Amino acid sequence: MFHHLVRMALARTIILLAASSAAQLAQAESFKVSPAQLQALGIQLQTLENPAPIAGLAYPARVVLPPAQEVVLSAPLGGSIDQLLVTENELVKTGQPLVRLVSPELGELQLRLAEAASRSRLAQQTLVREQALFSEGIIPERRIQESQAAASEARIRQTQAESALRLSGADAGMIRRVAQGGAMQDALLLYARSPGIVTRIDAKPGQRVQPAEALLRVADTRKLWLDVQIPVARQSQVAPKGAILEGVDRKLLAKVVGFGPIVSDSQTVTLRSEVTKGAEQVRVGEALQVRVPFSATGGWAVPVSSVVRQDNDAFLFVRTPEGFTATRVTVQAGAGQSLFVVGELRPGQQIAVSSVIALKAAWLGKGGSN
Missing domain, CATH: 2.40.30.170 (Efflux pump adaptor protein, beta barrel domain)
Structure with missing residues (x-):
């Protein structure tokens, strides 16, 4: 019975000592610093803003x-370079002429379109005449059907000829003139499809080029x-x-x-x-x-000079009405003269950013670790 009472008394003593030690450690986090001492030590304060990442x-x-921003201008037809209309490093706009290409194939494509357009006009005229004759009962319906088929086939051939000329680099104005029976051109102007800067020219005036051969490159640097x-x-x-x-x-x-x-x-x-x-x-x-920037978020950017080390922990000195509180923080990253810390901090609190060694001495003298 006596030994049991002794053990109980020892247990109560250990609990009381532990509680007393915890209370002392809690009290040791805060210590007094008078305004006169604050001024004498030259302690500077910084107000904490909202949590934000620091520049890394x-x-x-x-x-x-x-890759999608560079356009290669290639020769749509075989021929020779008649004239280069731009120079390297020159800024160009959409639709600006870049190269003048002379090509025998261009004449053939224009001739094909001119013939197809002529046949299409003739077929359409024939269809109109046949419709008039059919309405008067002079010709049978079969003649109308044949004329309609011929006109449709002629339109398709004209559309095909226009597409071939368009793929060769001809603009809409040139295609329209040829289809209407206007004068044909012996040279083809190649235009910029997007704004940019001419980064490289692979062709020279007078050079013979093959279809799909690269002539120059335009980079859209926006x-x-x-x-x-x-x-x-x-x-x-x-x-x-x-x-x-x-x-x-x-x-x-x-x-x-x-x-x-x-x-x-x-x-x-x-x-x-x-x-x-x-x-x-x-x-x-x-x-x-x-x-x-660092990947960490939700922390605080503080100066390196504001953080003190004690054993394996890092602390900030947070201003209180009577002095400071040593607040434990975790340093997650650092860059230059800034550290990224996480801890129980709030916007508007003030921390010491200078003379923190003196504050550490005062804190440890109050009851912190040695």
Whole structure:
């Protein structure tokens, strides 16, 4: 019985000691600092805003033209280059003439259309005449049906001839003139199908070219990509799809599209993003630096100088009416002079961002760990 009472007394003592120790540790989180001490130590405060991601580390990037943004102008017919109407790096507009091509095939296509259009007009005239004769009872209905079939066949042949000339690069005005019996042209003008910049010219004046041979390239630089090289070890830390990247020394914004599937020999992976602002300030192939935000969200961006370490924990000193409270936080990432932390913080609270070593000494002297 005596031993049982002793054990019960020891248990109560341990519980009381543990409760007392916990209360002391809770009290040790807060400590007093008078306004005079605050001024004497030169402690500066910073107000916490709403939680937001901090700008991440800077990584190298290269400006890339999406494949769909480059148009290759090729020769629709065999012939010779009569004249180049643009130069490399020249800005062009939609519908602007680029190349004048002389081709014997162009004459043949125009002749075919002229003959088909003539037969179609004749067939239509015959149909009108036959309809008049049939209405007077002079000819049988079979003659009308034959004339209708002939007119329909002639229209189809004309449409086919117009399509062939259109595929050769002829514009609507040229096709209409030929079909109406106007003068034929001995040269073909090739036009820009979209605005952009002439990035490369493969042909020269007087050169003989074959059908489908590339003549020049026009790049529409209104839409560009950035290929950012990220170390594989950092891939899980950087921004997810849809995040916004910022240029380091350019007023440039880009939206993350995703990671490439291949790791390079230098152990980097490509983070592709689409430029949403500032595309006019960069050129295709240009190398630059962009800042990639971290993937963590819902935390606080604080200066490096505001965080103190004690044992294996990190703390911020949050201002109170009587002094400060050492608030435990978790550091998730860092970039430059900023840290991304998560903890029991609220917008509007003030934290110490200077002389935190002095505050740590005061805190530990109050009852914190040594």
